[in-house]
Amino acid sequence: MKRINFYRLFLYLIFSLFMLPLSAQETNVMVRAKAKDAKFIGTSIGGAKILVKNALTGKILANGVTSGSTGNTDKIMKQDWKRSENLSEDDTAGFNATLDIDEPTFVTIEVYAPINKKQAEVMSSTQLWIIPGKDITGDGVVLEVPGFVVDILSPQTHERIDSKETIELKANIVLMCGCPITKDGIWDANQYEVKAIVKDSEGGIKEIALEQKDKPSTFQTELNLEKGLYEVMIYAYDPVTGNTGLDKTNIIVN
CATH class of the missing domain: 2.60.40.10 (Immunoglobulins)
Structure with missing residues (x-):
């Protein structure tokens, strides 16, 4: 009887080790706001407010304001775009959202811009899955802001x-x-x-x-x-x- 209990205890411990929750992983998501038919929304006009929320619970996972330049005018407005080619450069406006998540999380990203011009401010949003440890960089998530x-x-x-x-x-x-x-x-x-x-x-x-x-x-x-x-x-x-x-x-x- 004692042997059986010991065996069950051993299996329970092994099972528990495999069932331990994953530790949270820091995951970076670059978010940018781009004016429709124009350039990126950055420091010169006060930036765009960014909210990253858990789509199911509404909990805010990260928030901030885009900062940086409006981008390269020639690249954005005059040159032909190619697939997978970044429109942004190192100093182009954006907000790097750092999330601590321990499982794939479906998020809503909201952009409010321009935040310093309330009569003109509009909200643009999108949704996507964020996978722990899988950064989204480069242009990142770009939301278009019309108006x-x-x-x-x-x-x-x-x-x-x-x-x-x-x-x-x-x-x-x-x-x-x-x-x-x-x-x-x-x-x-x-x-x-x-x-x-x-x-x-x-x-x-x-x-x-x-x-x-x-x-x-x-x-x-x-x-x-x-x-x-x-x-x-x-x-x-x-x-x-x-x-x-x-x-x-x-x-x-x-």
């Missing part, structure tokens, strides 16, 4: 304007990476539709086009308004890529 950053420069929020004055409408508009817009440039102002929608408190609407003139990325026009309360929206639209962006403000015309 434009539109900042109304004039009129100012809640500005009071005399009805006899000519009102200047002015907006700064860039790609989500901060890339500039100029006539006949890489990001051609002639390709984009930029308009203001001016809505009064009675529901009346005026629409007027803005043009990029002297300063890169700055679109402007002028108009006159009668006395009243107005909401001013300025939008940008690219009919080729479908990129859109908008900012709004309110003014008082006395």
Whole structure:
């Protein structure tokens, strides 16, 4: 009887050794945010917020902000891409997420960008399996962020304007990476539709086009308004890529 118990104990110990949980392994995942039809989102515009979550539980496994340059303009915007060729370089913006996982984990990666421009910030996400010890490097996981950053420069929020004055409408508009817009440039102002929608408190609407003139990325026009309360929206639209962006403000015309 004692021999049987000893034999069972021996088998139990051997079985237990094989069933010990795997120790957590440090696994690196490079995450990058790339503006649609443009470059990577990095330090120059404040970066993109990155969240890596366990897709099943929602637990945040890693989080941070992309940092670095927007990348090589010629490589990204002018040259033909080849399969398996990295668009990024050593200094290109990204966030290296370091995960401690002891088993294959299905994750959700969320990108919020650009984080310093709340009126323009959008979320892009994807899901994938992360295998312990199997790093994802190079370009890594690249999430595309569509849109434009539109900042109304004039009129100012809640500005009071005399009805006899000519009102200047002015907006700064860039790609989500901060890339500039100029006539006949890489990001051609002639390709984009930029308009203001001016809505009064009675529901009346005026629409007027803005043009990029002297300063890169700055679109402007002028108009006159009668006395009243107005909401001013300025939008940008690219009919080729479908990129859109908008900012709004309110003014008082006395």
